[in-house]
Amino acid sequence: MAANPKNSATTRDLPQSLVRQLRYIAVLGCVLIALCALSLALSLSSELALMWLTLALPVWFYVWRQGQQRLHLNHPANSDVLYASLGHGSCVTLIRGLLIAVTAGFLMPALLLSLPTALLYIPAVAYTAAAIGDALDGVLARRQQQVSRLGAELDTTLDALGLLVAPVLAVITGKLHVSYLLVSIAYYLFVWGLRWRRQHGKAVYPLPPSQLRRQLAGWQMGLVATALWPPIPGGVTQVLGVLFMIPLLIGFWRDWLAVSGRRGASVENAS
Template sequence: MTETSRSSSAGTVGGPFPWTVAGAGTVVTVALVALGLAWEGKPTPAFVGGVAVVFLAVTAVIHRSMVRAGTAHGRQPITAATWVTVVRAGLVAAFAGFLFTEPPGGSAAWVPAGLFAGAALLDAVDGALARRTDSVTELGGILDTEVDALLVAVGAVAVVAADAAPLVFLAVGVARYAFVAATRWRRHRGLAVADLAPSQFRRATGAVIMSTVFLALLPVPGPELSRTIAWLVSVPVLAHFLWDWLSVSGRV
């Protein structure tokens, strides 16, 4: 990256970045306080450390999204819909603490599924709000996609670690990151990358994966059913990612 492009990228982020990070941090803080009240064991140091690690990832996602959107379209406004996406990012970080500790018992056993569901359901809110208020922005679209990917990845790791989903479901969680990395590597090598045709299946994939993770996080009906459903979901999702790769690489 040249000196000019560095300064240009920095200028596209500017003032809104610390405010959005502070907003996500506020969501995390509120969630930790609520957990301290609802969870008898209280959030453990390992839990808080895991939240901090994923919050750093959330910060990087927000910054990268602002740079990408700003480089192409100039500095982007932080709309109400974008703030909803920022809240989602904070919930992802709060949920990620359960990757590093034993899940709570009693009534608090429902908390991991609740945090995940909050981050997933707000996905419908930010998009609808942006369209209703005529405030669709490039930043909002990029950040929404990146938060979706992070939520799916963290959720997949959580349910596989809890033995509520088979190991193959990890591939579903990281499939988008692998696809993006492979596409960029292909461009880096100077090879052609075709555009993907619109797909109704692709649009529904995210909702199906999130529903599968949510079911696996619930204390009931149990891991036997959730593992079976995760298998049934993994096969067509991974097959479709493979088909998309064959399409962008010009093999089909």
């Protein structure tokens, strides 16, 4: 799980090329969101476009802030030397965040009720592309030999954001049962629990490595992306949602037992 970002980027010199690159991506994202809103205004109405914009833009701002707060982590895990650029992997991760923001714009029930079926493909395509990008960003970072703590933490943060936004949309459209939102809040409860333990002077133990943890998250993204596509029957995806969420929630519980020292903890590694 990602650590809480520190604002050391304000006290540590960062390469200006790195700062500019993130700024350019932020501005480009705003421009693309504005163009999407304009397209909705022309095809539907200005009121519905404004509804979409009031959700999409804040989510994109959140994504940008997550990157900005972690710029000081743009270095390898075994070195403190900063990369001068974000790298292909982190750029793809931020693009995934933009696609999640596009998806979030459709969370307004009044907007959804006014959309023709054809336009429901927009959030389906956006989140599916974001889910596919989750497999791509790490590959690109490794090929470029620019794997960074920034990329790892941003990837985890945006995975959680996507699994908050897209399931809520799937629940609103009747594609997932409301109980699936337990998946959406599990990560945030986990992070809150870690913060609570640290604030109260309780030990926090490292998570044991697990390939299954990553696979379970990937399965959830695949399921939710599938559920958003209009032709897929909601009765099928609701059942699959319940079946898919059970092992993930069990995994979160096992991880909590590990970080809280109740299972397989090493006293020497506690923080």
